[in-house]
Amino acid sequence: MRRKLAAGNWKMNGDASLLGELAQLAGQQSDTGPEILICPPHTLLAHAVSVTDGSPVGIGGQDCHAAETGAHTGDVSAPMIAATGAQAVIVGHSERRTDHHETNADVRAKVKAAWAAGLTAILCIGESEDERMGDSTLEIIADQLHASAPDGTTGDNTVIAYEPIWAIGTGRVPTLEQIIETHDMLRDELVGRFGPEAMTIRLLYGGSVKPNNAADIFTADNVDGALVGGASLAAADFQPIIDALAAS
Numbered sequence: 001m002r003r004k005l006a007a008g009n010w011k012m013n014g015d016a017s018l019l020g021e022l023a024q025l026a027g028q029q030s031d032t033g034p035e036i037l038i039c040p041p042h043t044l045l046a047h048a049v050s051v052t053d054g055s056p057v058g059i060g061g062q063d064c065h066a067a068e069t070g071a072h073t074g075d076v077s078a079p080m081i082a083a084t085g086a087q088a089v090i091v092g093h094s095e096r097r098t099d100h101h102e103t104n105a106d107v108r109a110k111v112k113a114a115w116a117a118g119l120t121a122i123l124c125i126g127e128s129e130d131e132r133m134g135d136s137t138l139e140i141i142a143d144q145l146h147a148s149a150p151d152g153t154t155g156d157n158t159v160i161a162y163e164p165i166w167a168i169g170t171g172r173v174p175t176l177e178q179i180i181e182t183h184d185m186l187r188d189e190l191v192g193r194f195g196p197e198a199m200t201i202r203l204l205y206g207g208s209v210k211p212n213n214a215a216d217i218f219t220a221d222n223v224d225g226a227l228v229g230g231a232s233l234a235a236a237d238f239q240p241i242i243d244a245l246a247a248s
């Protein structure tokens, strides 16, 4: 019912040479596999769109400003991202929430800006290590979900990525039971708020997904794919994750 999605977040990594990895990845996909999305830095968006043209690999941005245009030096708007041919944008990544002090209200405005530009919003939420240790994970991420996801969220315009902050880039991952618990809770919250249609909203797990742990994570019913950082930078690392998702 929900098409699986393997999304890669290159973060502030990548130059023209990395586009060779992207070309390789694009060339080795079939039309029947999971949906694949790569989010390079904004400077590479147009190049990445052209390298993947005609392939099943889509391209997304990593953030957008909430406004369409204006006096916001250094920022990039959702229509600008869409104009490159990209189809999605990550919003609310924990690195943005921390480095740029983005609040749930800021993130909600960015989701709406993404929709207005015709982009799918990849909306990230996740708890800190202290919150996990304090046993407040479910409460924290449910609050983030409701405060960041606007009314009108659907499976067509939004993907939710659950990314425990303590698992991002650390090599640590929650137990499968913890992943099942959070994703099942998020599904219930989505259906409770948006109705049965919310069964079509994809829920990605993110945080140190690697070729050696992906298959286990993808056994969870409400894990519809992954948002992958480090392991999305090389086709040789990302492909086994895509294959594990296809086989799940």
Ligand code: PEP
Binding pocket: 009, 011, 163, 167, 168, 169, 170, 206, 207, 208, 209, 227, 228, 229, 230, 231
């Ligand atoms: C991320 O950047 O969203 C991420 C999950 O990174 P990593 O896979 O490297 O932990």
